[in-house]
Amino acid sequence: MAIPNKFRLKYLLDRCLSKQETEQERLELERYFSDQETLDNLGDLLLDSFFQTKELTDMHNERQDQLLQAIYSLEEKELITEKVNYWKWIRFAAIFIAVLGSAIWIGKDNARRTVSMNNTEQHASSKNKPVEEKVKLDRQPAQKTAILEIGSDTRLDLANLDSGQVFEKNGVSVKQTGSGAILVSFANQLPTSAAAKNIVNTVKTPRGGTYKVVLTDGTVVQLNSNSKLTFPSQFATTERRVTFEGEGYFEVAKDKTKMFIVTTVVGNRKQEVKVFGTSFNIMAYADETTIKTTLVEGSVSIKELNSGTEVVMKPNELVELGNTGMVKGIADLQAALSWRNNIFYFSNESIQNVLKQISRWYDIDIIYDNNLAETPVWGQMSRSKKLSEVLEILEKTNQLKFNIKGKEVHVNNK
Structure with missing residues (x-):
């Protein structure tokens, strides 16, 4: 072996x-x-x-x-x-x-600096700022919240659904299963009218929100912050087609008679992922330069819609679709799936990319008051931390200074 x-x-x-x-x-x-x-x-x-x-x-x-x-x-x-x-x-x-212990690495000029933060240091640092000021300026990590749009006339805040509560509309049944997840199914009977069959539903997570959706075929889609999944009330007889943007982890229910197709369009980048049953992660944000598809198990084919080029993926592979086409390589599963494990994981990431992830997770806008050096970051930390704790760890590099102003975080070189 x-x-x-x-x-x-x-x-x-x-x-x-x-x-x-x-x-x-x-x-x-x-x-x-x-x-x-x-x-x-x-x-x-x-x-x-x-x-x-x-x-x-x-x-x-x-x-x-x-x-x-x-x-x-x-x-x-x-x-x-x-x-x-x-x-x-x-x-x-x-x-x-x-x-x-608790730490993150940040490098500058080809040198790495280890920044450690244990409980004692956290307690001591908190004394340097008034408690009222920290509470007022702080922001909590992403919550389990999303908006469900059923057709064009119904908008449901999923955070307001109680655990076990069922909502029905146009033949579609939505049940809050608890732990930030909904189960989508048909109501007492399948919708019979052509209009009902063609109803399009959308789940949107805001910045600072995550959610999990179980579709009518049993496919599970976990949505990261600032993501959108669009799916029909009833899948076609020959295929199961959805559209997606943002970041999400798909666990596709096996059905050899109906291919599952995920269409993603971000600017000029357009692709289709075709599977019968497998697990994969898609990251397709508008502020990223590529669409990244990471295959965990099974097999998928990815088709670039602009050129018609198609590649087949095997487990542990990554396909990046940029403006010049698709590139296939070996995936770093720990990095690609860290958000599902509630972790910020940085492996030689630029500080700009680090702050981009933080902005989505805490629903903040990053304002650069001056040009930052190209600073690589290594390390990992929990996504359950408050914003001030995350920024405090980054500040301890002695390279950056953060100033929280409402939903804006201003960044300066020290």
């Missing part, structure tokens, strides 16, 4: 540690850990996996203790074939994460 791609292994370890793995993902990891060639190289893979481009991870002491307790309480499970306890290797990997 070939040694797994390091990004795939990192992804599988992360899924198992967070108890979000599918049965297929668990079986895949078991196969890797039952292979002697993989085990011989496991140490290097884990070290590379958890220390490449980031020396420290963002985790409070309380969370470190919780994770370690969860690790040590895991049941011992041995594989029947090779009798390899792969959980001990997952523990080994998790301890690398749990014992490290």
